[in-house]
Amino acid sequence: MRTASAGPEIERLMALLAKLPGLGPRSARRAALHLLGKRDSLMRPLAEALGDAADKIGACSECGNLDVTNPCAVCASPGRQPAALCVVETVGDLWALERAGAFKGRYHVLGGVLSALDGVRPDDLNIAKLIERAARDEIVEIVLALNATVDGQTTAHYLADKLAPTGVSVTSLARGVPVGGELDYLDDGTLAAAFRSRAAV
Amino acid sequence: MRTASAGPEIERLMALLAKLPGLGPRSARRAALHLLGKRDSLMRPLAEALGDAADKIGACSECGNLDVTNPCAVCASPGRQPAALCVVETVGDLWALERAGAFKGRYHVLGGVLSALDGVRPDDLNIAKLIERAARDEIVEIVLALNATVDGQTTAHYLADKLAPTGVSVTSLARGVPVGGELDYLDDGTLAAAFRSRAAV
Ligand SMILES: [Zn+2]
């Protein structure tokens, strides 16, 4: 898209903004103009916050959560119940469950789900580490909090098979999650209710 | 909104992203996670592009357009017709007209419109400079390309009165612009047609 007189600096800025989820080319243009109008109150602080977060935030080597510390604050917290792990697809899902306050154990972020269509195989996901964690003495229950999509449920069955030898109880969220729904879009009450009525896989 | 374990760095990033037009708290969270997953291909380049644009891009002291040079590329171009000025509310509107290729003269960015409700008065807009430019010998026509809103039309009448003593022909875009419509949302063809059938105010 030609923007006439704006020059390569703003073209580049708009092209990068347009790569954010939820922003297309038009809204990226509006965002760029908005930023240029709030240079000191928004544009420079955002540049700094992006660089700062890129430098300081990393994946927890234990669970895959994003945090400034490794292990992350959840893994390091002595207040979390040691007997339960909750398996989620993404860090966004972990945050959604934390907001719902539904779970007091620790998490395991898979980094996606198995998908024939997208070519995602078990080795592409954070599964080996999950099996390792599940085999630890203190773990009694593993809650599979995967999206209620075909790929999510396929992955849940795959994990249930893989976890069977460890002897831990493998549960999944109750069918309060709408079919085809994504955890990150659910209200906290629904998410908490689905957590409470979780059942054996 | 509590995001549990993410820490102040990511809270700050999400709060700043949520200030962009088109991104609310939820989409800012998704954007932040998306960025953290594309640290080297998107997050750091965006930080750099923001800082770069903030440093290099400024308002043209002649017309109010945003560019890396002052005067801007449009004002400095010897290829633009010297007899006509097109008055727009925002730089986004200037870009929309340039994309439509409807106008070959130069621009004047008001920086908004008069508004009793928002307390925007003539002194708050780039009007004195417009009168100064209109009084120059070479200017024959001033096209008022303001949004077809009540405030836009009030501003057009105010400017037509102010410009009358200069003797230039003051025109406005034809009523091809939908009532209540904003220029930046129009397709190029409509914008070009409205430009062609502009009429005296
Ligand atoms: Zn962790």
Ligand SMILES: [Zn+2]
């Ligand atoms: Zn200019």
